[in-house]
Amino acid sequence: MSGTEKVIFRAEHMKKYFGATHANDDVSITLAAGEVRGLIGENGSGKSTLISMIAGLAPRDSGEMTMNGAAYLPQNPIDAGDHKIGTVVQELGLVDGLPVGVNIFLGRTKRFEKGGVLDMKALYQAAAEQFEQWNFPVFPVQSLTGSLSVEEKKIVELIRALSIDPDLLILDEITQALSLNYRDILFEVIKKFRNDGKTVLMVTHDVEEMIEATDSITIMRDGKIVETCQCDDISPDDVKRMMVGRDLEGDYYRSDQVESYEDEVVMSVEGLTNDAFEGVGFDLHKGEILGFCGLSGAGIHELAETLFAVRPAWSGTVRITKTNTIIKSPRQAMLEKMGYVPKDRDKQALMVSDSIEDNVCLAAVDMTQGRLGFLSPRRRREVSNRVVKKFDVKTKGITQVISGLSGGNRQKVNLGRWMIQDKEVLILDCPTRGVDVGVKSYIYRSMMEAKKQGVAMIVVSDELPELIGMADTLMVMKASRLAAVMKRSEVFTEEKIIEVML
Numbered sequence: 001m002s003g004t005e006k007v008i009f010r011a012e013h014m015k016k017y018f019g020a021t022h023a024n025d026d027v028s029i030t031l032a033a034g035e036v037r038g039l040i041g042e043n044g045s046g047k048s049t050l051i052s053m054i055a056g057l058a059p060r061d062s063g064e065m066t067m068n069g070a071a072y073l074p075q076n077p078i079d080a081g082d083h084k085i086g087t088v089v090q091e092l093g094l095v096d097g098l099p100v101g102v103n104i105f106l107g108r109t110k111r112f113e114k115g116g117v118l119d120m121k122a123l124y125q126a127a128a129e130q131f132e133q134w135n136f137p138v139f140p141v142q143s144l145t146g147s148l149s150v151e152e153k154k155i156v157e158l159i160r161a162l163s164i165d166p167d168l169l170i171l172d173e174i175t176q177a178l179s180l181n182y183r184d185i186l187f188e189v190i191k192k193f194r195n196d197g198k199t200v201l202m203v204t205h206d207v208e209e210m211i212e213a214t215d216s217i218t219i220m221r222d223g224k225i226v227e228t229c230q231c232d233d234i235s236p237d238d239v240k241r242m243m244v245g246r247d248l249e250g251d252y253y254r255s256d257q258v259e260s261y262e263d264e265v266v267m268s269v270e271g272l273t274n275d276a277f278e279g280v281g282f283d284l285h286k287g288e289i290l291g292f293c294g295l296s297g298a299g300i301h302e303l304a305e306t307l308f309a310v311r312p313a314w315s316g317t318v319r320i321t322k323t324n325t326i327i328k329s330p331r332q333a334m335l336e337k338m339g340y341v342p343k344d345r346d347k348q349a350l351m352v353s354d355s356i357e358d359n360v361c362l363a364a365v366d367m368t369q370g371r372l373g374f375l376s377p378r379r380r381r382e383v384s385n386r387v388v389k390k391f392d393v394k395t396k397g398i399t400q401v402i403s404g405l406s407g408g409n410r411q412k413v414n415l416g417r418w419m420i421q422d423k424e425v426l427i428l429d430c431p432t433r434g435v436d437v438g439v440k441s442y443i444y445r446s447m448m449e450a451k452k453q454g455v456a457m458i459v460v461s462d463e464l465p466e467l468i469g470m471a472d473t474l475m476v477m478k479a480s481r482l483a484a485v486m487k488r489s490e491v492f493t494e495e496k497i498i499e500v501m502l
């Protein structure tokens with residue numbers, strides 16, 4: 001920032017330890033009014049830790065902060081809100097058992113009290129108005145929050161942060177949870193903040209997106225800030241190099257432009273229907289990467305759940321052709337050599353209070369049995385260490401509890417525990433959500449290796465470049481139905497796909 005700009009927020013010499021881990025090591029950052037600042041760094045570099053201290057979620061060990069010119073030491077997120085700082089954190093921070101409207105004003109319901117009683121009608125009305133004010137479709141504000149999708153929950157968190165009328169809005173990896181239509185609305189919100197002279201601090205692992213959306217970028221590495229640069233003078237490769245401290249070589253995605261897989265059909269889906277989609281049918285071939293995309297509400301994430309029988313089908317079948325088995329439960333799916341990585345890693349996939357070892361071995365139980373069929377502690381350790389090593393999980397060891405890992409490192413465990421197994425069909429819902437550029441390219445390489453060995457993959461994703469870069473076949477869903485099937489050789493372009501999606 002230049003010397004003439006008004007400083008809105010300042011943090012100086014912030015330090016935070018978790019045991020021996022120095023998560024923030026003398027971090028200083030200054031944000032100006034009307035500035036959109038990006039914060040980027042590898043998984044575990046300390047971004048969320050910094051945000052937690054600013055948002056009043058975690059106390060600092062040392063360091064000073066000011067907000068709007070006054071000393072700032074938030075006791076909790078409500079206190080941060082009172083100082084005009086609104087934050088959307090990386091992990092979902094809503095109470096599932098409360099209505100959407102109540103979550104939006106949680107801890108701030110006093111203004112809806114009349115004679116000591118909450119005026120729920122006024123609260124719901126105000127919640128609906130918040131959605132309208134920011135041009136989001138109004139969600140059912142009286143419904144329980146637990147009934148919403150991951151994406152919808154993120155929007156509720158965003159609306160909650162916006163409802164405090166913040167001078168500083170902090171967004172920790174929100175875009176990766178959103179489909180294109182909601183991303184567009186979010187970018188309009190960010191523009192409005194800039195135009196109104198307010199400030200945004202945003203974290204995303206998508207370097208191109210960050211350069212597009214922000215004015216300047218602060219880069220973190222190993223708990224320290226290494227650089228802050230203006231977006232006008234910087235390329236995506238520059239940012240990546242500063243993040244990892246070296247050049248990242250090679251392309252992310254596969255280079256061939258023709259679909260390539262075997263004739264053998266490994267899974268056949270017919271007329272699959274439930275509350276989220278209708279009449280979905282396709283064949284999945286050995287070694288095929290089959291991508292699914294669609295706007296929010298198209299049903300792609302629910303389809304992934306249904307293929308693995310986590311969500312019931314009302315009609316239709318998912319059949320594994322080799323054994324002619326119709327999949328009716330996740331257990332049966334696992335026995336039929338299927339694996340599933342859900343989008344909601346903390347609620348649907350991982351046991352966050354348990355260790356890396358327990359989480360790996362739950363999914364890879366077949367690999368951890370000894371000769372007599374009992375669980376072998378030695379094999380459990382071997383398999384867990386293999387995941388940590390192969391996926392470069394930043395941790396002190398396999399006994400570390402998942403909740404102590406950064407978001408991206410949790411995702412590495414979530415994905416790695418399936419990818420090390422001898423599976424024939426993998427269903428990957430947003431496989432690279434929250435992982436940094438280096439790990440992303442490793443995941444894509446692992447997918448290509450698995451493909452060569454004949455593993456068939458269904459990749460559901462909100463990232464079109466990822467699907468365009470990796471899929472043999474792309475299925476575009478619209479309004480709960482399959483709207484188009486495209487082959488790699490037809491050359492997928494974002495324009496073509498978006499045209500079908502809209």
Ligand SMILES: Nc1ncnc2c1ncn2[C@@H]1O[C@H](COP(=O)(O)OP(=O)(O)OP(=O)(O)O)[C@@H](O)[C@H]1O
Binds near residue numbers: 022042045046048407
């Ligand atoms: N509650 C905790 N207990 C122990 N260690 C923690 C805890 N929270 C974070 N850490 C450690 O602090 C370091 C920084 O983590 P942080 O979540 O800030 O990284 P990040 O840059 O946000 O990563 P990501 O991109 O993966 O979200 C990591 O090594 C992480 O394991």
